[in-house]
Amino acid sequence: MQIMEQDFATAGSGAPSVSEDCARKALPERVPSHWRPRRHFSPARNWMNDPNGMVYLDGVFHLFFQYNPGGSVWGDIHWGHAVSRDLLHWQEKPVALASEPDGLGMIFSGGAVVDWENTSGFQRGENPPVVATFTHHDGNGVQVQSLAISTDGGWRWEKYADNPVIPNPGIKDFRDPKVFWHASSRRWVMVLAAGDRVHFYRSRDLKEWEFLGDFGEKAGDHGGVWECPDLFPLKTPEGEERWCLLVSINPGGPNGGSATQYFIGDFDGERFVPEHQEVRWLDYGTDNYAGVTWDGLQGRGDRRILVGWMSNWDYANKVPTEIWRGAMTLPRELYLYRDQERLLLGNRPVTEVQVARTLHSEGVLERGKVVQLPGGNALDLSISVGSAPELELEFLAGDGERLLLTLSRERGVLLLDRRESGWVEEGLGREIRAPLVHSLNRDSELRVVIDGSAMEIFVDGGKTALTAVFFSSEPLSRLAVLRAAGLSPAYSLYTI
Incomplete structure (x- = not known):
């Protein structure tokens, strides 16, 4: 021993x-x-x-x-x-x-x-x-x-x-x-x-x-x-x-x-x-x-x-x-x-994740903004969404491959679309729907952890959670804001 x-x-x-x-x-x-x-x-x-x-x-x-x-x-x-x-x-x-x-x-x-x-x-x-x-x-x-x-x-x-x-x-x-x-x-x-x-x-x-x-x-x-x-x-x-x-x-x-x-x-x-x-x-x-x-x-x-x-x-x-x-x-x-x-x-995620992470960048996510994602690391993205009506994000990899993430208070839903994410056979290429099981408020947070082929999404500390694997031909390299109705949310991007 x-x-x-x-x-x-x-x-x-x-x-x-x-x-x-x-x-x-x-x-x-x-x-x-x-x-x-x-x-x-x-x-x-x-x-x-x-x-x-x-x-x-x-x-x-x-x-x-x-x-x-x-x-x-x-x-x-x-x-x-x-x-x-x-x-x-x-x-x-x-x-x-x-x-x-x-x-x-x-x-x-x-x-x-x-x-x-x-x-x-x-x-x-x-x-x-x-x-x-x-x-x-x-x-x-x-x-x-x-x-x-x-x-x-x-x-x-x-x-x-x-x-x-x-x-x-x-x-x-x-x-x-x-x-x-x-x-x-x-x-x-x-x-x-x-x-x-x-x-x-x-x-x-x-x-x-x-x-x-x-x-x-x-x-x-x-x-x-x-x-x-x-x-x-x-x-x-x-x-x-x-x-x-x-x-x-x-x-x-x-x-x-x-x-x-x-x-x-x-x-x-x-x-x-x-x-x-x-x-x-x-x-x-x-x-x-x-x-x-x-x-x-x-x-x-x-x-x-x-x-x-x-x-x-x-x-x-x-x-x-x-x-x-x-x-x-x-x-x-x-x-x-x-x-x-x-x-x-x-x-x-356990508190050990917060202890291990290092701040990479921070700012405001306005419509049309593109954030470069650092390669070779696990990523932890935190976004202050408050009670905003709609936020639509696009995670891009290579030429034309993407994961589309939508948080909608008005529709009461969290959506992850991986139909264009790369390898989409055997039923993996589908839109995943999570009803918001709790009420959003002015302090609400969207958190996305990306690590290799894993994406774990948490709203308000996991009151609503959605986990999905994906297999893009290249690593995710960019985050684009397609819609940010009613707000310009602050974000913090960490490496783990």
């Missing part, structure tokens, strides 16, 4: 990650290097999808993920592994959990927890055990729930000898366990996707599980299979506790393909009761899916930080990066806010 910690000591202090150094050199000429994000994690090579097992311990953010080491399309799924100290500079590590083709099968999605009180009895030495819960998927498609244990802080893993801990009850899509410690009942609770709903289980020791019940048969969107649930408490602006349940769904997203819905309500350790009936989406873009949150941050301001897979099952296997496929969103802070008496869930 000491050797691994020394090897990782420079991460977060400006050291290049695998993504922005070794992997860039490995790309053949047919894959433009500017597609690779610099501040979003992506594997050096091969396929990646859902984030898994995220846990924070000893100053290190561990990110595990669905990974096929044998190719750049979905296949023989293992758990890959990456680490960071600041959520922006990532180092890829060896595979953490390998599939078992002749045994219980591939390693599908799940979570991980720090067992501070050693309820599991897995502790060896001074380190609290870290216990991963995940789905085994065998050659017949049978899905069961299993454990893996790390006794050195999340670096090395061993599968539990008595797997599975929850057998399949006869449900085809029975997967993606996410576990947390429920303090008032002093039990571990698991939320698990089961077809068109989620199941709840509880345990004293993470090994023996009792079924509690389910949620979702008549709630939420059912345009596809439910996946990757997460359940956690957050404080309201008034300081009261509410529980938030995230459920990803594919297909059925508001702009086609994959997306993540959420519910706000109460949870008593056994039963979740939502306080609203309408469907609510965490992010209206096409490319934020299967997001779950880190465990282990309870002692660090009780932060609730999420990361999602930045792709969409409509085209994930076909995007033109070829050598590597899949990246993660920026890590995002989740919070509750009120708008016209409704309690809603927002998601904004």
Whole structure:
């Protein structure tokens, strides 16, 4: 463990990650290097999808993920592994959990927890055990729930000898366990996707599980299979506790393909009761899916930080990066806010992004103005839009390729048009529509983060969010103001 910690000591202090150094050199000429994000994690090579097992311990953010080491399309799924100290500079590590083709099968999605009180009895030495819960998927498609244990802080893993801990009850899509410690009942609770709903289980020791019940048969969107649930408490602006349940769904997203819905309500350790009936989406873009949150941050301001897979099952296997496929969103802070008496869930880039950025330019965006975008960096653009009726921006790349972004208070919508953005096959070339789920005011801000082939858009700190990938033949180089009705908004452009 000491050797691994020394090897990782420079991460977060400006050291290049695998993504922005070794992997860039490995790309053949047919894959433009500017597609690779610099501040979003992506594997050096091969396929990646859902984030898994995220846990924070000893100053290190561990990110595990669905990974096929044998190719750049979905296949023989293992758990890959990456680490960071600041959520922006990532180092890829060896595979953490390998599939078992002749045994219980591939390693599908799940979570991980720090067992501070050693309820599991897995502790060896001074380190609290870290216990991963995940789905085994065998050659017949049978899905069961299993454990893996790390006794050195999340670096090395061993599968539990008595797997599975929850057998399949006869449900085809029975997967993606996410576990947390429920303090008032002093039990571990698991939320698990089961077809068109989620199941709840509880345990004293993470090994023996009792079924509690389910949620979702008549709630939420059912345009596809439910996946990757997460359940956690957050404080309201008034300081009261509410529980938030995230459920990803594919297909059925508001702009086609994959997306993540959420519910706000109460949870008593056994039963979740939502306080609203309408469907609510965490992010209206096409490319934020299967997001779950880190465990282990309870002692660090009780932060609730999420990361999602930045792709969409409509085209994930076909995007033109070829050598590597899949990246993660920026890590995002989740919070509750009120708008016209409704309690809603927002998601904004973590504060580590603001700390890392450097001012490049600032000024006023008048109609016809063109701002040059610096190359070779991740960009963070902040625009003071207030309650203006309409703002239309054009992000240009090369000859004729563009992304068109419109924020309209009068129409109550945020629009991103990527139909002329370069590679637009497999349904990627579409206009993405996000209704403004909150009211704009005189202090409203539009924020656009651009990193390689990623664009993440936030209105008023993520009260409305839209995430999209794009693949222009050249890097975005210019920002043009097509319309700025009723205002000349100030802007600040940062590099990260």
